[in-house]
Amino acid sequence: MKFIALKNPGGGDQLELQGVATPQPYDNEVLIRVYAAGIxxxxxxxxxxxxxPPADASAILGLEVAGDIIACGANVKRWKPGDKVCALVNGGGYAEYAVASADQCLSIPQYFSYVQAAALPETFFTVWHNLFQRVQLKAGESLLIHGGSSGIGTTAIQLARAFGVQVFATAGS
Incomplete structure (x- = not known):
């Protein structure tokens, strides 16, 4: 498969197209044919x-992808080949194919393009985990978001409002 390699730290001029074997999913992973990657x-x-990057991460850049699942590990039950997903990956997103943990995938809404979907995983997983799983935010509660104009901030505003939370936000200029 082709991927975007980093020759040396620096700007975009340090990126080049290279080739490597296509990764294979482990038991709890899926293999995604990548059509878009978030930056x-x-x-x-x-x-x-x-x-x-963390020691166990892929040497290939890229943390967010969107595409079609083409293979599933033996323990994957929720997904099947052909499913359109976006995913948070442990590196490897700037490639034709990427492996993702099955529980780090989201279905792509039918009205989203792959490009739009590739921008979702990092912010949505971060907000969902922190506000709804850790803090257990509920409808009718109030939430103050500092940095409401950031990617995480705007996602937090949207998700909290969708779940009936009263939102207050700050933003700098």
Whole structure:
């Protein structure tokens, strides 16, 4: 498969197209044919050499992808080949194919393009985990979001409002 490799830390001029074997999913993973990849702050910082990836992460850049599942590990029950998903991956998103944990995938809404869907995983998983799983935010409660104009902030506003939470936000200029 083809992927975008980082020759040396720096700008976009340090990226080049290379080839490598297509990864295979483990038991709890899916293999995604990538049609779009998100670019967020950690991706840029990794490219610049100031944010090292975790030791177990792929050497290929890219944390968010959208595409079609083409293979599933033996323990995957929710997904099947042909499903359209976006996913948060442990690196490897800037490639034709990426492996994702099955529980880090989201169905792509039918009115979303792959490009739109590739921008969802990092912010939505972060907000959902912190506000609804850890804090257990509920309808009728109030929430103050500092940095409401950021990617995480705007996602938090949208999800909280969708679940009936009264939202207050701050933003700088």
């Amino acid at each position: 967020n702050r950690p991706d840029i910082l990794q490219r610049q050499g100031v944010y090292p």
